[in-house]
Amino acid sequence: MPGTALGYLETIDVVDLDSNGDSGVGGYSKLLAIRKHSILKLGRNGKECDLVVEDPAISSIHCIFWAVLFDEESTPMCYIKDCSLNGTYLNGLMLKKNTTYLLQDGDIVELCRGGGKFKFINESQRINNKLLQQLGFEDKVEQWRVTPKVIGNGTFGHVLIAYKDSRDENTNNRDKWSPENYAVKIIKLKPNKLDKEAKILLKLNHPNIIKVHHTYCDLRDNLYIFQDLIPGGDLFSYLAKSDCLTSVSETESLIIVYQILNALKYLHDRGIVHRDLKLDNILLCSPEPCTRIVLADFGIAKDLSTAKTRMHTVVGTPEYCAPEVGFRASRKAYQSFSRAATLEQKGYDSKCDLWSLGVITHIMLTGISPFYGDGTERSIIQNAKVGKLNFNAKQWDVVADTAKDFVRKLLEVDVNKRLDSNRSLKHPWISKHHEQLKKIYSKKILNGVEPEESEPNELEKKSEWKRKLPKCIMLDQTIPNKKRQRTNI
């Protein structure tokens, strides 16, 4: 079943057109739908492309398009990525190769010079122009501009499209056109409380961790975290097809797991624990195999580098939550489930992230959430506590034994026996393919760019605002109906 069309490309001036598929209508112009959950490809390759342009100047796959829609309250986003030799032009400017740009209604796309012109149409864009006003958010923060386009909404904040105003201060002239967009997460702070999310993120610099460029707190205690826009949507949406979560191939899973492990090793080596690793918080640069993934939402992350070395607060999402995080304690039938609690004396440490990665790997390999049971929190928690895995399910038939062993060693109830991030990277499932993974990582995923040095971000020193995150248990989506649920604290 094709996904919903969230935008269209209208052919304006395309010669040598040989469409092999999508919804062409009308005499000389065609409308190509950009749909959620699928990639629209333009190029010369008759087998792979949805619209074939038979011109030697056009690359086999010249450029691709996709659409992302987080939920019904969000704005549909359509993106273009150039993959060509001769370049793709957007409103007359040549796009950087392998870089993704957000499309706006009326944008003109040109496949190299004279290779075919298209107009992007996004009539259905749901934008509430009064949104910023209604929420009390500013639309200008120094050189940053905040738009009312909603990428996603979470428990703690709104994530909107932002961009940098490129107006020249001396001449007051705007640059011709600046296509680079960013995301801004806006969180309502409690007065005089420390915001740990921004404080932690400003310290980090890793290709698989969301990069923060600027933070700002307005007079209404709204904290703005300007960050890279990660355009491929989240892993939950990527795996969700029709009404359930689907698996991806072992190779695709391995490439994603390898990147998550690199990010976790980086974090854990610095004493930082994410504590809310789940499909929704893993973002993709494009919704296709072998893409860069980025860990986001450090809203309940913990920095253990400065003070204590174990944590005691019950946080996270039950489906992904390690049993030692608190559910082992003898609380009365989870009566206070949605409240913070200091439970076992022993507390927990960074290995809780490895448990969550075990759940994520299990889902990617099979489409099954390992401890889901009947979907109630109680059953999820009880199942996780027992930690029983069913490798007899037919979905495991095509999966290598080393992959099963990897999952088993992450979903190990005994924390002492569970692998940490260093040992996970040495597990045979990963180490057997290490050389290949390293090559794919540097050549395809980072496009030959070496990872940046991990110097603490200068901006960190400028942060003045304070916030303490509410201590809570976050309840999340259920697998079968795939609805994302927000947690009320």
Ligand SMILES: Nc1ncnc2c1ncn2[C@@H]1O[C@H](COP(=O)(O)OP(=O)(O)OP(=O)(O)O)[C@@H](O)[C@H]1O
């Ligand atoms: N930098 C980004 N680029 C693109 N999309 C993003 C970005 N940051 C967040 N999103 C989208 O917005 C959604 C909500 O963001 P986020 O998870 O940070 O909010 P939250 O309030 O902390 O959510 P949660 O309820 O999971 O705690 C994400 O699931 C993701 O789809």
